[in-house]
Amino acid sequence: MNITKLSGLKSLTIGSSILTSLDLTGQTADVLNSISIKNNELSELDLSKFTGIGEIECTGNCLSSFKMNDSAMPTIINLANNELKNFPINFDMSRLTRLNVKENFLTPVTLPDKPAGCDVANFLYAPQKEYRLSLSEVVCNDDEVDISELAVPKKGITTVWNEPSFIWLQSDGGAVPLAYYTTPVVGKFVFNKVLSGIYCVVQTAAYPEFTETNQFKTTTLTVTESTGVDNADVGEKTPLRVYVSSDAVVIDAIDETVVRVISGTGVLVKMMKVSAGKTVLEGIPKGIYIINGIKIIL
The missing domain is CATH 3.80.10.10 (Ribonuclease Inhibitor)
Known part of the structure; x- marks a missing residue:
């Protein structure tokens, strides 16, 4: 106007x-x-x-x-x-x-x-609206989940510096057992169990209204079983395009990369290395999948 x-x-x-x-x-x-x-x-x-x-x-x-x-x-x-x-x-x-x-x-x-x-x-x-995790909504249980940018002391409504605490919860609201993950650095987590629909709640005395229905929380995360492939050496973060053609999934990658096909229920359907260029993934049943963070409907 x-x-x-x-x-x-x-x-x-x-x-x-x-x-x-x-x-x-x-x-x-x-x-x-x-x-x-x-x-x-x-x-x-x-x-x-x-x-x-x-x-x-x-x-x-x-x-x-x-x-x-x-x-x-x-x-x-x-x-x-x-x-x-x-x-x-x-x-x-x-x-x-x-x-x-x-x-x-x-x-x-x-x-x-x-x-x-x-x-x-x-x-x-x-x-506040849910904090969007910067990584895929599906990770393997040896991947690092990094939300350390939230690990900063603040005064908020107080006059002193307050350290935040991180609590992982399951979809039913119950706490994820501490034995299910390690914290190498404050705000960084590595899970060792298969988990579905978990999310992290951040609490701090600086902003005490972040409680109960007003929790400050992340979007949900599903942790799947690791296949043992070293993704760091094959450029998992290499940009790729994923689409459906003739009832098959097509992966169009710029460089060699690792592809994870996750079902809509969080199950790891396929994990494989693909070369640069187009690769057709045949034999995958119709359904909803997440492939390297990209959602498709087959």
């Missing part, structure tokens, strides 16, 4: 209009004080030139980028239900009396500490 002809606005409200972009270039830096863009489809909100902004209500969008002016001193920020992975801390948060960043992709590391002037009850951060 282009509102450049409406210059000098003090307040701007746009609700439920399927708005995907917003051009604020015609607005005055120290005049625009309030902006409310709720339930639209904005992917970014750049307020970096606005020094006088006081209230920001942009819930229910698709924001993955949010920028503020270094000199801004807002009192209310509500960015709940977006797709933010980071929150800017370049501006003065001392006057903030309410901050709502629930239902984003923020983590206990990327969440801001509680603003000094904001009561705990008005600092809303839980729940």
Whole structure:
């Protein structure tokens, strides 16, 4: 939406209009004080030139980028239900009396500490959307699961540094026994059992609202039996294309790589080395499969 002809606005409200972009270039830096863009489809909100902004209500969008002016001193920020992975801390948060960043992709590391002037009850951060594991949703039981980027002390709502703890849970909510995995480094895990639908919960005194139904948790992971093939030597992470042709699975790899075919129930159906180029995998029954993290329907 282009509102450049409406210059000098003090307040701007746009609700439920399927708005995907917003051009604020015609607005005055120290005049625009309030902006409310709720339930639209904005992917970014750049307020970096606005020094006088006081209230920001942009819930229910698709924001993955949010920028503020270094000199801004807002009192209310509500960015709940977006797709933010980071929150800017370049501006003065001392006057903030309410901050709502629930239902984003923020983590206990990327969440801001509680603003000094904001009561705990008005600092809303839980729940967050599930933390997306960077690896395939299916791994072998000798693969390393690395979420160590979450192993960072934070103050959060407290005045001291708090170390996080990691708890792996099964699909029924029961804890994965400690004997089922090792932790060579804090935040890194190697499993030694076949497990299905497990996920990790991160707890910290810095953000105590991450409990019960508001747990900070990862997406689920299935651990299958290792075949003993050394994937590091054959470039398992080599990019490849997977598709179905004439009722067969076709693997199109740039280089030699290891291919894992996992059934929809988490069972390792086939594991083999393929050469560069196209390889046809025949004899695989119809169904849903995950091949090196790529989901296909045969």
